[in-house]
Amino acid sequence: MASGPKQPRLSSLQKGDSSGELGDAQEPLLNEVHNSENYSVLAAILPFLFPALGGLLYGYDIGATSCATISVESPTSSGISWYNLSSVEIGLITSGSLYGALIGSLLAFNVADFLGRRRELISAAILYLLGALVTALAPDLPVMVIGRVVFGIGIGLAMHAAPMYIAETAPSEIRGRLISLKEFFIVLGMVGGYGIGSLLVDTVAGWRYMYTAAIPLAVIMGIGMWWLPASPRWILLRAIQGRGNMHELKETAISCLCRLRGTAIGDSAPAQVDEMLAELSYVGEEKEASLGEMFHGKCLKALVIGAGLVLFQQITGQPSVLYYAASIFQSAGFSEASDATRVSILLGVFKLIMTGAAVLVVDRLGRRPLLLGGVSGMVISLFLLGSYYLFFDNAPIAAVVALLLYVGCYQLSFGPIGWLMISEIFPLRLRGRGLSIAVLVNFAANALVTFAFSPLKVWLGAGILFYAFGAIAVASLVFIFFIVPRQRGLH
Numbered sequence: 001m002a003s004g005p006k007q008p009r010l011s012s013l014q015k016g017d018s019s020g021e022l023g024d025a026q027e028p029l030l031n032e033v034h035n036s037e038n039y040s041v042l043a044a045i046l047p048f049l050f051p052a053l054g055g056l057l058y059g060y061d062i063g064a065t066s067c068a069t070i071s072v073e074s075p076t077s078s079g080i081s082w083y084n085l086s087s088v089e090i091g092l093i094t095s096g097s098l099y100g101a102l103i104g105s106l107l108a109f110n111v112a113d114f115l116g117r118r119r120e121l122i123s124a125a126i127l128y129l130l131g132a133l134v135t136a137l138a139p140d141l142p143v144m145v146i147g148r149v150v151f152g153i154g155i156g157l158a159m160h161a162a163p164m165y166i167a168e169t170a171p172s173e174i175r176g177r178l179i180s181l182k183e184f185f186i187v188l189g190m191v192g193g194y195g196i197g198s199l200l201v202d203t204v205a206g207w208r209y210m211y212t213a214a215i216p217l218a219v220i221m222g223i224g225m226w227w228l229p230a231s232p233r234w235i236l237l238r239a240i241q242g243r244g245n246m247h248e249l250k251e252t253a254i255s256c257l258c259r260l261r262g263t264a265i266g267d268s269a270p271a272q273v274d275e276m277l278a279e280l281s282y283v284g285e286e287k288e289a290s291l292g293e294m295f296h297g298k299c300l301k302a303l304v305i306g307a308g309l310v311l312f313q314q315i316t317g318q319p320s321v322l323y324y325a326a327s328i329f330q331s332a333g334f335s336e337a338s339d340a341t342r343v344s345i346l347l348g349v350f351k352l353i354m355t356g357a358a359v360l361v362v363d364r365l366g367r368r369p370l371l372l373g374g375v376s377g378m379v380i381s382l383f384l385l386g387s388y389y390l391f392f393d394n395a396p397i398a399a400v401v402a403l404l405l406y407v408g409c410y411q412l413s414f415g416p417i418g419w420l421m422i423s424e425i426f427p428l429r430l431r432g433r434g435l436s437i438a439v440l441v442n443f444a445a446n447a448l449v450t451f452a453f454s455p456l457k458v459w460l461g462a463g464i465l466f467y468a469f470g471a472i473a474v475a476s477l478v479f480i481f482f483i484v485p486r487q488r489g490l491h
Helices: 041-072 087-115 117-136 141-169 175-200 206-212 214-227 232-240 246-261 269-282 291-295 297-315 318-323 325-331 337-365 367-391 396-412 414-424 428-460 462-482
Strands: none
Touching: 041 087, 041 117, 041 141, 041 175, 041 206, 041 214, 041 246, 087 117, 087 141, 087 428, 117 141, 117 206, 117 214, 141 175, 141 232, 141 414, 141 428, 175 206, 175 337, 175 414, 206 214, 232 246, 232 269, 246 269, 291 297, 297 414, 297 428, 297 462, 337 367, 337 396, 337 414, 367 396, 367 414, 367 462, 396 414, 414 428, 428 462
């Protein structure tokens, strides 16, 4: 099945869209003219699927760790002698992968444009494999934390490269949906992690099997990315920046584009490559990106939006709700570990449904209305969750309702829209470094909140802590209302 012919069109920002939105979700926010693209839908699946496995493994780590922290602390089923862990040590296990993701983000800033999106994703798959092996076979806590950090470096590389590879290889007509679907794969991984964790949480050394289950997916991801071609746009970027022979790189880009589009592309590949070259030259991509450019003019505006959204995405409590979902349900009245983890599966399934709904409506309703409405619901749910721990501790259903409301509203707002925006708003020449900064902010905030949640919960109490998250969510509403709507015409 191939796409039908369409007239060339400019991105909404180039046209000066007055809607207050940041642009059509199906188009990157660049000065580009997209002519008709013939492509095979079947051929477009694999270039999305294998990079998206990086997101699925990230989500799986969240779900599995939620259950593994219960298993590893169990005197009867942990299968280890060092199960009596402090809240800080549990924080190291849960946030170890996030500290690794910080390292991965820093590495991506320096080497991503040299490696390219494809090789960066292959590297991520190898690190996923090594990290899962070390964690699963860990003889003590320090080795387990090292394994978590190695796995996290893979997360940092994958979450940096996957949206870029998808954005640069997907047909423009379905690009926005595919980038949003990456969030769907993250949630799908969470559900898988919760499901496998619930089956293994009462098994002796079940936490080892939970982390082992990530290995086959890492192998599939690595083999798949090895088979896929490099991004044609990245190849052409290297060509116009003088990093190779123009003719040879152009022929390579044509070959890669033919593989990505399938037989439906016909004889139009050379013309499409010429169009890409013209676009890159038009927006000045021949100049190599410098760090200083990221903090001036239009790119600074993009950073304010992207980094601000991913910062509030994390410090409104999202890592705590996900990584500690089973523990929250346990303290809410589901005393058995298996009961808590099974309720977490329902939470994950609901999150999956709401993510799918967001993918379907984001183009029609617009990003700002979804952000404002969704974050407003998050504010209500966080104050409700705090009130449960302070005043309604005899009604565990209140905690369940609050968490479901939080998850649903998050997936309609911060969840898909944050990643969609940061993958679109930077020019190709600056996209690698721009995304690495946004991803670095994302994982830095994620690691901080995840590590601090357990000790702060002991120190302040869950009620006060969730009230604090609610107050931060109010601040994020102010940011969205006053900052995001004003950022128009970035490029």
